[in-house]
Amino acid sequence: MGARLRVVLDQLTHVVHADHASAASDLTAALISTAPSGCDVEAIVPSGVEVPIPGLADVRRLSLARRELAASWQLGIVRGVGGGLIHSPTLMAPLVRHDRLHDHDQTTVTLWDLQAWEEPDSLSKTAVAWQRAMLKRAVKHADAVVVPSHAVGARLAEIAKLSGRIRVIPGAAPCGLVVPFDATARRASLSLPAGYLVLTGSADSLEHGFRAAIAAGKEAVVLDAPEGSEPRLAEVAAAAGLSESKAHIRGSLSVEDRAAVLAGASALVATSSRAAWPWRAVEAMTLGVPVVAVESGVHHDVIADGGVIAEPTEIAEAVADAVGDGSRRLSVLGADRSRSFSWLGAAERVWGLHADL
Numbered sequence: 510m511g512a513r514l515r516v517v518l519d520q521l522t523h524v525v526h527a528d529h530a531s532a533a534s535d536l537t538a539a540l541i542s543t544a545p546s547g548c549d550v551e552a553i554v555p556s557g558v559e560v561p562i563p564g565l566a567d568v569r570r571l572s573l574a575r576r577e578l579a580a581s582w583q584l585g586i587v588r589g590v591g592g593g594l595i596h597s598p599t600l601m602a603p604l605v606r607h608d609r610l611h612d613h614d615q616t617t618v619t620l621w622d623l624q625a626w627e628e629p630d631s632l633s634k635t636a637v638a639w640q641r642a643m644l645k646r647a648v649k650h651a652d653a654v655v656v657p658s659h660a661v662g663a664r665l666a667e668i669a670k671l672s673g674r675i676r677v678i679p680g681a682a683p684c685g686l687v688v689p690f691d692a693t694a695r696r697a698s699l700s701l702p703a704g705y706l707v708l709t710g711s712a713d714s715l716e717h718g719f720r721a722a723i724a725a726g727k728e729a730v731v732l733d734a735p736e737g738s739e740p741r742l743a744e745v746a747a748a749a750g751l752s753e754s755k756a757h758i759r760g761s762l763s764v765e766d767r768a769a770v771l772a773g774a775s776a777l778v779a780t781s782s783r784a785a786w787p788w789r790a791v792e793a794m795t796l797g798v799p800v801v802a803v804e805s806g807v808h809h810d811v812i813a814d815g816g817v818i819a820e821p822t823e824i825a826e827a828v829a830d831a832v833g834d835g836s837r838r839l840s841v842l843g844a845d846r847s848r849s850f851s852w853l854g855a856a857e858r859v860w861g862l863h864a865d866l
Contacts, residue, residue: 511546511547511549512545512548512863513548513549513550513566513567513593513594514540514544514548514550514551514596514860514863515550515552515553515569515591515594515595516533516540516550516551516552516597516598517553517597517598517601517602518554518558518560518562518598519533519554519579521558521560522555522558522559522575523555523576525575529598531764532598532680532683532852533598534562536855536859537550537552537562537598538562538852540596540859541562541563541564542564542853543853543860544860548860549565549566550564550566551568551569552568553569553590553595554568555570555573555575555578556573556574557570557574569589569590571589578601579639582604582643583642583646585604585605587605590603592607593613594613594614594615595615595616596859596863598619599618599621600618600644600647601618602618602647602651603616604618604643604646604647604649604651606650607650615866617651617652617653617655618643618647618651618654619655620654620655621656621680621786622783622784623661623664623668623784624785626641627784631735644668644669648669648670651674652866653674653675653862653866654669654676655676655862657677657679657680657786657811658677658679658807658810658811660784660806660809661784661785661786662675664784665784676862678858678859678862679849680786680788680791680850680855681791681852682792682847683792684852685764685765686764686792686795686796688769688772688796689765689769692768692769692773693769695765695766695769695770696770696773699766699770701730701773702728702755704726704727704775705722705727705773706721706728706774706775706776706828707732707770707771708722708730708731708777708778708780709731709777709778709779709780709790710780710781710803712738715742715746715780716745716749717778717780717821717822717824718780718824719745719746719749719756720749720750720824721778721824721825721827721828721829722755722778723749723825724826724829725775725828725829727832728751728757729746729755729756729757730757730774731757731759732759732762732767732789733760733761734759734760738758742756742758743756743758767792771793772796774793776798776799776800776832776836776839777789777800777801778800778802778824779812780803780821782803782805782807782808783805785807786807786811787802787807790811791847791850793843794812794816794843794844794847797841797844799831799832799835799836799839799840800815800816800817800831801818801827801828802819803819804820804821812846813846814846815842815845815847816839816842817835
């Protein structure tokens with residue numbers, strides 16, 4: 510007997526989180542490719558949205574735009590959605606009471622990080638309130654909550670009483686992540702130097718990355734800096750001993766620009782230990798860029814032996830080796846480890862999850 514999996518795609522037009530939006534589209538395409546015999550995929554989208562993903566069996570367009578839909582679903586008002594097997598690649602889901610046993614309705618959601626609980630000050634109050642409210646609805650009504658690593662799952666279990674409903678399905682690098690032919694020109698347009706490290710993390714953790722850049726004799730490029738955080742991060746770099754001219758703070762970049770920036774880096778240094786899928790570390794490994802990451806459960810889960818995982822005080826020494834004698838070895842190990850993660854593999858697990866339910 511066939512089944513239709515209905516996927517919530519709320520960020521095709523109104524992008525709230527670029528990585529989540531990209532992951533949702535890549536996962537949906539993979540779900541279509543891996544659909545079991547007799548099964549197909551339908552998209553649930555806000556009003557006025559076109560879906561550029563071929564192979565969908567149907568598209569359910571709701572009457573509300575994305576912003577209004579988020580507010581409505583937060584209150585448990587889900588008119589027009591319907592039932593069946595519903596999978597959301599984020600917390601954005603029609604979480605209401607349903608009958609899995611008799612009507613065969615299922616609703617699963619995905620939580621990529623616990624930023625709203627671990628670092629609430631880094632988000633707007635509205636975003637924190639919405640995420641926390643949606644997790645409360647998930648505790649009441651979700652048949653499963655998908656997380657990207659066991660470490661995130663363990664932390665989530667401490668926050669919410671989900672009674673064994675946590676499932677681990679890792680993410681992957683964007684399907685379009687390849688080094689563009691104009692990578693050099695892209696780096697020049699971003700005013701980047703010839704030799705640098707890419708750093709990821711928050712103002713509280715980046716100090717170790719800046720010190721590592723000094724130890725390695727490199728400049729530092731910070732990716733995904735929140736809007737308005739540039740002066741603060743420049744101060745952190747200066748306090749660590751790296752001059753402002755050698756600290757290049759950049760915000761969210763396109764996939765093509767990120768690939769160009771990573772391809773030009775001597776290494777990527779992931780300085781945050783919070784419970785979140787390490788998007789840039791996985792991208793760096795995919796492109797064969799050496800990865801050094803701070804000690805954390807997530808990094809052990811995801812990076813494993815594909816990079817170097819070190820205590821914060823040991824990051825500088827690890828980076829010095831990663832850009833020197835260990836460069837080639839870490840490049841090969843990272844690329845090999847990255848093959849453990851694919852959207853096709855994630856899609857197969859999603860189909861398996863709904864079959865198990």
